[in-house]
Amino acid sequence: MVCLVCGSPEVVERLDVGSHPVSSFFLKEANAPERNFRLALGQCENCATIQIMKPVPHDALVPPYDWLFAREPEEHLDGVVDQIVALPGVTTDSVIGALTSKDDTTIDRFTRKGFKHSWRVTLDGDLGVKNPAANIETVQKLTTPERMSAIAARRGAADVLIVRHIMEHAEDLHAFIHGIAALVKPGGIIMVEVPDCTTSLRLNDYCMVWEEHSLFLTPETFAPLLTIGGFEPIRTDIYPLPFENSLVQLARKTGGPGPVRITEAARAQTGWLARYADAYEPARKELRARLERVRAEKGPIALFGAGHLACAFANFMGVTDLIDFVADDTPQKQNKFLPGARLPILPSAALAERKIALCLLALSINNENAVIGRNEAFTRTGGTFRSIFRASPRSVFAGEI
Numbered sequence: 001m002v003c004l005v006c007g008s009p010e011v012v013e014r015l016d017v018g019s020h021p022v023s024s025f026f027l028k029e030a031n032a033p034e035r036n037f038r039l040a041l042g043q044c045e046n047c048a049t050i051q052i053m054k055p056v057p058h059d060a061l062v063p064p065y066d067w068l069f070a071r072e073p074e075e076h077l078d079g080v081v082d083q084i085v086a087l088p089g090v091t092t093d094s095v096i097g098a099l100t101s102k103d104d105t106t107i108d109r110f111t112r113k114g115f116k117h118s119w120r121v122t123l124d125g126d127l128g129v130k131n132p133a134a135n136i137e138t139v140q141k142l143t144t145p146e147r148m149s150a151i152a153a154r155r156g157a158a159d160v161l162i163v164r165h166i167m168e169h170a171e172d173l174h175a176f177i178h179g180i181a182a183l184v185k186p187g188g189i190i191m192v193e194v195p196d197c198t199t200s201l202r203l204n205d206y207c208m209v210w211e212e213h214s215l216f217l218t219p220e221t222f223a224p225l226l227t228i229g230g231f232e233p234i235r236t237d238i239y240p241l242p243f244e245n246s247l248v249q250l251a252r253k254t255g256g257p258g259p260v261r262i263t264e265a266a267r268a269q270t271g272w273l274a275r276y277a278d279a280y281e282p283a284r285k286e287l288r289a290r291l292e293r294v295r296a297e298k299g300p301i302a303l304f305g306a307g308h309l310a311c312a313f314a315n316f317m318g319v320t321d322l323i324d325f326v327a328d329d330t331p332q333k334q335n336k337f338l339p340g341a342r343l344p345i346l347p348s349a350a351l352a353e354r355k356i357a358l359c360l361l362a363l364s365i366n367n368e369n370a371v372i373g374r375n376e377a378f379t380r381t382g383g384t385f386r387s388i389f390r391a392s393p394r395s396v397f398a399g400e401i
Helices: 077-085 101-112 136-142 145-155 173-182 198-203 225-229 272-278 280-297 308-316 365-374 376-380
Strands: 011-021 036-044 050-052 095-098 117-120 158-164 184-195 231-239 246-253 301-304 325-327 358-361 384-387
Touching: 011 272, 011 308, 036 272, 077 101, 077 184, 077 246, 095 101, 101 117, 101 158, 145 173, 173 184, 173 225, 184 225, 198 272, 225 231, 225 246, 272 280, 280 301, 301 308, 365 376, 365 384, 376 384
Parallel strands: 095 117, 095 158, 158 184, 301 325, 301 358, 358 384
Antiparallel strands: 011 036, 036 050, 184 246, 231 246
């Protein structure tokens, strides 16, 4: 395939986790039909960017439900806004623009600092999308230079543009970056945030693979991307988090579109995906042996958290048959089934009621303590919580269970 970043034909496939359904398509019946997509990752031999070999079409990612939402980390945003406010040319009269609803809380921070002019691209008003379930997958597809230039003409080009957790979803990266560049005034500032895959790659955590992401970035492969849109990087910061760090780049629009400036630091990561892929089958075998031993010696196993991470763990790691159900207290998910795995989704009270021996946490590592605290009935009866993530101190891959 042709590299999404540099256009090189030297993208080498390294990891194939199989064909799976979209993880937001919760089933109403256990035997309901599903549409599967092959999920394979490759790495470019020229720029070293890790990417999906064939992006899942955006229209196949629009969920059938309008109640799904994603929470992104926000602890660092006060500091990021302070950095932007301190940049030359940024004043309270500056126009603050934003691309998606994920940027609303950043806009709020500017408003509290006295910034009077702000706007955000809307799916219905600006992009003409009426489906209430459409979200990031649709915005990335419609972020093109033509559409965004029209929006900038209508709303007023931004002095500062906020773009959080969407670039990694882009099917056509160049069209997307040229699109967001069209929203920014010459000399203006852009803030782009993406997840950092470094921890997953180093720890061999395969929940990193997600059908909604086309790019799997590290600080080194992320840093040069905005040069495609004529931006000059100001700074790139890493904000540490337990599972995957956040990467934030501030850049200034100094020119027009051009080729990506590949760095030696990025090229030095060629081979990372091959090493990660080589550890995939051994990790699956190790996990299966551990869970088989738990079932035989202690009792049944459940997952906690019916999201895309639970789907990745159960489906990619080949352990669906060893898990009884998924615990999740989201009302809309009750009596549905996890995509691919077809495991029933039950309230967390079922952990104690069904005498589960081991519950595997498939949610943010930051939330593990809170979930355990809310499920004392389970732990009082001898149930054990472990995490699906190697980065967690409770990892199912480490120590005795």
